[in-house]
Amino acid sequence: MKTTPQQLLLAWYHTHGRHDLPWRTTNDPYRIYLSEIMLQQTQVKTVLERFYFPFLEKFSTFNEVACAEVDDVLKMWEGLGYYTRARNLHAAARACQGILPATAQELMTLPGIGRSTAHAIAAFAYREALPILDANVKRILHRYYALGERDEKQLWGYAYDLFDKQHPFEYNQAMMDLGSLVCVGKQPKCDECPFGKHCKGRAEPLRYPMAKVTKPKPIRVRDIILFEREGKFALAQRKERFLSGLWGFAQYEKGSWGYHSHYLGHITQHYSHFTLEADCYHETHNDPQEEFEWFSLEEIGRLSLSRADHKVLQWIHPKEKD
Ligand code: SF4
Structure with missing residues (x-):
């Protein structure tokens, strides 16, 4: 029987995945949510070494975030940048009175929680069988399906196509790791990639997606x-x-x-x-x-x-x- 790309990915994850990250060894939705938000614009190393644990030491539960003043939350975010994330975290804590809802649909109604973050929390904390679509997964999908155009709606369709419904938790973790360890931005390591010839963009991965036109910063x-x-x-x-x-x-x-x-x-x-x-x-x-x-x-x-x-x-x- 032919080995599927999903099986190849899981085998790779088994050997090379980062299984000991603190937000992977918990099913506390608050801790998972916090990691998702911190990791949106920041590398794992920085979050791990400087921000994740001090934040949890100050606010060990989501209810403590809800009860805190926004200034105190911002203080713990100082240096991490993109402060809207901290304000949204606080607003979300207040909106749900410190208890995160238990489905992706409800999570999406909270301030600052988009579809991918809601799916990540639901998949990792509640084991809902939903794919995620963070920056790493987007990059893989663009290359895997050789998609030049940046089209979020289309990408969600591909995210479901490749998704492993039998092993949703491991699949999502594996995709995140593959994106940050192998299918990286500038120099993807295609020789080490479990997708191998299944990947349509492998010959020229940097073509996908098309480069953004960047305006100079004011x-x-x-x-x-x-x-x-x-x-x-x-x-x-x-x-x-x-x-x-x-x-x-x-x-x-x-x-x-x-x-x-x-x-x-x-x-x-x-x-x-x-x-x-x-x-x-x-x-x-x-x-x-x-x-x-x-x-x-x-x-x-x-x-x-x-x-x-x-x-x-x-x-x-x-x-x-x-
Ligand atoms: S083969 Fe290369 S481009 Fe394709 S998913 Fe793997 S690392 Fe990315």
């Missing part, structure tokens, strides 16, 4: 002013979409702060959607015109700040590192 040129009054510094919570909820020092369009404050230095910070170029100044004589809250250095240490604001802190807080 550059924001700003002045950052550290207002100091009686040993306290002025900060406000950011409102812009990607950093919303994080605290930061005053930022102005370049040149619009009209006083000669003491120059501290220049920072460059690359974000996913823009690059910030800012000159930083210390201002002890003039107050800001807008509303700010005032914090001592010790209090600032408890706030969640963007990476740029951490860099700024170096001039007033020598121990602070980015």
Whole structure:
């Protein structure tokens, strides 16, 4: 009898899969959900070494996330980036009162839980027989079926076609591992791939999918002013979409702060959607015109700040590192 691609994949997973990842040795939906969200834009190594365990130490249950202030959740997310994920996690915890629903359909009604995340939680925590479609699986499917076009709806169809209904749990784990260990972005290791000749894109894997047309990132040129009054510094919570909820020092369009404050230095910070170029100044004589809250250095240490604001802190807080 012919060996199917699914059997080849499972045999590979048996030998090469990462069976000991902490979110694979639990069926706690909260822990699985947390790993899915953290891993969306971040590598396994970073999540494992720096973020997953400290977060769980602070919030050991989903109910604790629901009861916490969003600022405390953001603080534990500090440095991981894509802060919308943390705000959505908190909003989801509040929406379901700290108890995640038990089906993919219901999970999808929560803020920030898309179809693939809902399928992953349901497949890994509740053993629902559903395929996932994260970035790794998408890349494999594009290559396996030689699909140039990026069409999410079409991909879901292929995700179900290749799905192993007999071994849904192992299949999904195996696809995730194959995508991060073998069918990797720039240099796929086709010689080590269990799909072998079943893969239609194997001869030219980098053709699939077609490259995205990337626009250059905009550059924001700003002045950052550290207002100091009686040993306290002025900060406000950011409102812009990607950093919303994080605290930061005053930022102005370049040149619009009209006083000669003491120059501290220049920072460059690359974000996913823009690059910030800012000159930083210390201002002890003039107050800001807008509303700010005032914090001592010790209090600032408890706030969640963007990476740029951490860099700024170096001039007033020598121990602070980015
Ligand atoms: S054969 Fe190559 S391109 Fe195809 S799935 Fe395997 S690693 Fe990816």
